[in-house]
Amino acid sequence: MIKKIESKNFDIKDSHVLKIAKKNGRYSSIEKLFSMTPEAVLDEVDKSGLRGKGGGGAPAGAKWRLIPNPSEKPTYLIVNADESEPGTFKDRQILEYDPHLLLEGIICSSYAIKSNHAYIYIRGEYVFWAKRLQVAIDEAYAAGIFGDKVLGYDYRLDVTLHRGAGAYICGEKSALVESLEGKRGHPRLKPKQKEPEWFFGCPSVVNNVETISSVPYIIKEGFEAYRAYGTEKSPGTMLFGLSGHIQNPGVYELEFGTNMLEFINQIGGGVKDGKKLKALIPGGSSSHILKADELEGITLDYESLRAHGSSMGTGGMILMDEDVFMPKVVKNLFEFYHHESCGQCTPCREGVGWSDKLLGKILDGNGTKKDLDTLLSLSFLLNGKTICVFAPSVAYIIDSYIGKFKDEFYSLVK
Amino acid sequence: MSFEFSKENEQKFQELLTRYPKKDSLMLPSLWMIQHQESWISSVAMEYLAKRLDTSPMNVYSVASFYTMFHLEPIAKYNIQVCKTLSCMLRGSEDIKQHIENKLGIKAGESTKDMRFTITEVECLGSCGTAPCVCINDDYIQNTTPQIVDKILDGLK
Numbered sequence: 075m076i077k078k079i080e081s082k083n084f085d086i087k088d089s090h091v092l093k094i095a096k097k098n099g100r101y102s103s104i105e106k107l108f109s110m111t112p113e114a115v116l117d118e119v120d121k122s123g124l125r126g127k128g129g130g131g132a133p134a135g136a137k138w139r140l141i142p143n144p145s146e147k148p149t150y151l152i153v154n155a156d157e158s159e160p161g162t163f164k165d166r167q168i169l170e171y172d173p174h175l176l177l178e179g180i181i182c183s184s185y186a187i188k189s190n191h192a193y194i195y196i197r198g199e200y201v202f203w204a205k206r207l208q209v210a211i212d213e214a215y216a217a218g219i220f221g222d223k224v225l226g227y228d229y230r231l232d233v234t235l236h237r238g239a240g241a242y243i244c245g246e247k248s249a250l251v252e253s254l255e256g257k258r259g260h261p262r263l264k265p266k267q268k269e270p271e272w273f274f275g276c277p278s279v280v281n282n283v284e285t286i287s288s289v290p291y292i293i294k295e296g297f298e299a300y301r302a303y304g305t306e307k308s309p310g311t312m313l314f315g316l317s318g319h320i321q322n323p324g325v326y327e328l329e330f331g332t333n334m335l336e337f338i339n340q341i342g343g344g345v346k347d348g349k350k351l352k353a354l355i356p357g358g359s360s361s362h363i364l365k366a367d368e369l370e371g372i373t374l375d376y377e378s379l380r381a382h383g384s385s386m387g388t389g390g391m392i393l394m395d396e397d398v399f400m401p402k403v404v405k406n407l408f409e410f411y412h413h414e415s416c417g418q419c420t421p422c423r424e425g426v427g428w429s430d431k432l433l434g435k436i437l438d439g440n441g442t443k444k445d446l447d448t449l450l451s452l453s454f455l456l457n458g459k460t461i462c463v464f465a466p467s468v469a470y471i472i473d474s475y476i477g478k479f480k481d482e483f484y485s486l487v488k
Numbered sequence: 489m490s491f492e493f494s495k496e497n498e499q500k501f502q503e504l505l506t507r508y509p510k511k512d513s514l515m516l517p518s519l520w521m522i523q524h525q526e527s528w529i530s531s532v533a534m535e536y537l538a539k540r541l542d543t544s545p546m547n548v549y550s551v552a553s554f555y556t557m558f559h560l561e562p563i564a565k566y567n568i569q570v571c572k573t574l575s576c577m578l579r580g581s582e583d584i585k586q587h588i589e590n591k592l593g594i595k596a597g598e599s600t601k602d603m604r605f606t607i608t609e610v611e612c613l614g615s616c617g618t619a620p621c622v623c624i625n626d627d628y629i630q631n632t633t634p635q636i637v638d639k640i641l642d643g644l645k
Contacts, residue, residue, distance in 0.1 A: 148509070160573045160612045191507075198557045199613055201626035234507045239516055239555035242611065256515030256541070258554040274509045317575040317616035324617045359574060390616065392575050406577050410611050416554075 095174035103294035122297035128282025159358035161390035164313035173210035179286035242414035261462035304330030308375035315390035357387020360467035422465035575616035
């Protein structure tokens with residue numbers, strides 16, 4: 075069930091130190107990388123079926139192909155390490171235990187899109203991880219891995235670490251780029267047709283830490299080796315998180331297509347303190363909640379979760395035991411979203427606050443049935459009327475959490 | 489009152505200028521440098537930064553006030569940030585918060601009179617697998633219990 079590709083070195087002592095990382099295979103894909111053309115690297119990643127592991131699940135190769143080739147302007151790789159989705163704590167494992175895996179991935183990916191400068195945008199709270207990553211970057215510069223030449227090959231690459239400062243929305247790729255440009259983290263309007271992101275008007279790719287960290291294996295071992303794991307449409311592996319009421323919380327690398335309940339029970343050790351499972355959120359708080367009796371037969375891949383009415387998201391599962399009172403959970407999430415709305419679009423800025431307020435009133439025992447109906451109707455006002463998918467996430471919470479646990483909510487109102 | 493970068497920060501600023509296509513990108517790194525230097529970001533410092541980045545003080549303020557980690561007012565020596573989001577809540581963050589509030593005699597959002605401690609409730613710290621999580625200034629305390637909190641707070645000078 076557990077298949078360690080990205081997490082291969084996590085258990086090795088001092089695996090974050092360059093010398094030890096190198097001894098354990100880091101930067102071993104570089105020789106093969108430079109024997110290939112950028113086009114061939116793109117092909118390899120395309121064929122591997124690698125999908126973005128930050129939540130969206132978009133094919134990485136297709137995203138890279140949005141960069142004009144040749145490009146008149148410089149191109150940039152921007153790595154999204156703004157890990158802030160509730161229930162998600164996987165990227166920090168890579169940054170903590172194997173930062174050189176990410177840096178190796180950055181070389182492979184930058185080469186494919188012909189970029190000479192990569193930026194890593196890390197959330198402000200991750201001070202320890204930013205320090206660790208900066209040490210790894212400095213070590214790499216000193217060892218001739220970055221700079222004018224990459225390990226002696228005629229290719230220039232710089233890597234710059236950029237710290238965020240506490241804004242969930244900067245995990246949204248266009249907000250991230252805005253923030254990197256020194257502005258407020260406001261998501262940008264989406265173009266009609268697919269386009270790259272534009273960093274100061276230059277075509278750029280934004281990918282999650284884990285996505286980039288998956289690339290070295292694909293280059294070194296070939297796309298077929300990667301496809302040997304997972305399913306046809308969700309190939310490879312992913313770092314899954316378990317948190318909340320689970321006996322063994324943590325991050326585990328699994329093949330896509332692993333049975334969800336087997337994972338929870340065999341590796342996660344089941345629900346904490348032997349209690350019964352009430353519900354779980356499969357991929358960070360922005361995915362639809364699933365009741366315990368809906369989990370039968372679900373496998374951990376994009377298609378299965380979608381077929382069961384939820385989504386893969388970031389793979390960060392939050393479990394809730396039988397004693398959890400769902401209105402409290404929803405209030406907690408509303409407070410999160412209310413706090414984190416960037417304030418750009420009125421339906422989101424006002425609607426999320428309104429939802430939070432209404433539910434607060436209901437939880438205080440002052441709510442009426444009409445308040446609850448108003449709350450349910452807000453889902454319509456939040457969904458599909460804003461620039462980014464933040465407000466729709468709140469709409470999903472209203473629909474799925476309240477929809478599936480109606481009795482608990484109606485028991486609170488007169 | 490005046491502000492300018494320390495020698496070390498000035499050097500860093502110059503180095504960063506070479507690392508971005510435009511100096512606009514230096515906004516967040518510079519705000520961080522100011523905060524490290526002064527522990528908070530004053531309007532004088534923002535005016536200084538505006539000049540350095542060829543922008544308006546209002547723009548600097550607009551950006552600085554967007555990000556929750558920038559302190560635009562003086563802050564206590566120890567900022568105790570208690571994560572309150574779902575995974576931490578399920579693992580008892582409310583009890584931890586209560587415990588710290590009782591111990592220090594202040595509520596979340598307040599500072600002690602001697603400006604040694606501030607309690608802040610924060611959203612997901614990305615420490616869900618080691619919940620509940622409390623972050624004191626830059627340091628994460630994971631799998632927090634009231635006993636651990638006591639030990640750490642009592643050890644702070």
